[in-house]
Amino acid sequence: MRNPGWIDLQVNGCSGIDFSSPELTGDDFLRAAERVLESGTGCFLPTLITSPFGLYRRNLGVIRRAVVRHGLEREVPGVHLEGPFISADPGAAGAHNPDWVVPPDPEKVEALLDLEPGFVRLVTLGADAENAAGAVRLLRSRGVAVSVGHHLADSGEIAAAADAGAQALTHLGNGVPGMVPRHRNPIWAGLAEERLSAMIITDGHHLPPELIRVICKVKGAAKIIVTSDASPGAGLPPGPCRVFGSDAILEPGGRLYNPATGYLAGSAVMLAECMRRLESLGIFSEAELRMAGRDNALKLIGPA
Numbered sequence: 001m002r003n004p005g006w007i008d009l010q011v012n013g014c015s016g017i018d019f020s021s022p023e024l025t026g027d028d029f030l031r032a033a034e035r036v037l038e039s040g041t042g043c044f045l046p047t048l049i050t051s052p053f054g055l056y057r058r059n060l061g062v063i064r065r066a067v068v069r070h071g072l073e074r075e076v077p078g079v080h081l082e083g084p085f086i087s088a089d090p091g092a093a094g095a096h097n098p099d100w101v102v103p104p105d106p107e108k109v110e111a112l113l114d115l116e117p118g119f120v121r122l123v124t125l126g127a128d129a130e131n132a133a134g135a136v137r138l139l140r141s142r143g144v145a146v147s148v149g150h151h152l153a154d155s156g157e158i159a160a161a162a163d164a165g166a167q168a169l170t171h172l173g174n175g176v177p178g179m180v181p182r183h184r185n186p187i188w189a190g191l192a193e194e195r196l197s198a199m200i201i202t203d204g205h206h207l208p209p210e211l212i213r214v215i216c217k218v219k220g221a222a223k224i225i226v227t228s229d230a231s232p233g234a235g236l237p238p239g240p241c242r243v244f245g246s247d248a249i250l251e252p253g254g255r256l257y258n259p260a261t262g263y264l265a266g267s268a269v270m271l272a273e274c275m276r277r278l279e280s281l282g283i284f285s286e287a288e289l290r291m292a293g294r295d296n297a298l299k300l301i302g303p304a
């Protein structure tokens with residue numbers, strides 16, 4: 001499979017560098033960006049997980065200044081805010097700190113977007129948040145792409161988000177409690193909502209092959225977006241490490257998890273590896289892989 005310059009909408013950091021850390025510096029960001037780009041990713045959205053407002057103010061500025069200073073606007077066209085408007089339920093929040101979850105009030109949404117105008121390109125919010133549909137409409141009116149996830153939303157709430165202009169589902173199959181009702185749960189509801197693309201993490205640990213196959217078959221190649229969800233642990237040697245301010249363990253096989261909660265804490269690989277793993281399942285042709293690893297992501301966030 002030829003690498004067309006993969007586009008990764010979800011990169012939380014790598015090599016011990018956390019884009020959501022209160023200590024992130026411009027040089028840290030550039031070091032991490034260099035590793036991401038040399039791995040075969042042509043363009044990516046640094047992703048900030050659920051954080052206090054002051055952290056967004058600080059880190060959006062740090063990242064934007066570093067990008068501009070080094071002329072990386074094509075490679076890093078903006079950021080993905082994964083939260084803070086998600087569900088605080090422990091299974092839905094996953095690696096996110098529920099203490100920083102807030103409802104998507106219009107003033108809060110506007111305040112976040114106004115920190116670095118035009119720099120937020122994608123927001124993940126919970127479709128079960130209070131007035132989620134209003135927030136989706138507001139974000140879309142400001143030119144921001146919206147994906148829903150980290151929620152316990154039912155099919156009605158997911159449909160309402162799609163009616164309001166949401167375009168995708170963030171890491172479908174992850175960011176839900178370990179045990180869910182067998183028929184009515186956010187995975188089936190997201191799978192069944194034909195208007196929404198499915199972002200999926202194909203790192204070999206987040207989803208079993210049979211679920212990847214089902215999601216790809218149901219959504220079709222035009223509605224699949226592979227993301228790495230690479231975390232600060234990506235690129236580190238196996239063993240204990242720090243991820244999103246918590247202790248984590250990176251197993252020799254590449255599984256990265258928080259031992260206190262048992263939840264995965266992002267992935268340990270970049271998008272090129274996720275694409276190789278998806279290719280090895282034999283579901284998609286080369287042209288379809290290019291859609292899932294590049295074209296659909298570009299379509300989602302639109303031109304810079």
Ligand SMILES: CC(=O)N[C@@H]1[C@@H](O)[C@H](O)[C@@H](COP(=O)(O)O)O[C@@H]1O
Nearest residue numbers: 094095096174175176263264265266
């Ligand atoms: C940055 C981020 O949010 N990553 C999520 C994590 O929060 C969630 O816990 C995990 C497993 O989800 P699961 O336990 O529902 O499979 O998927 C992703 O790694």
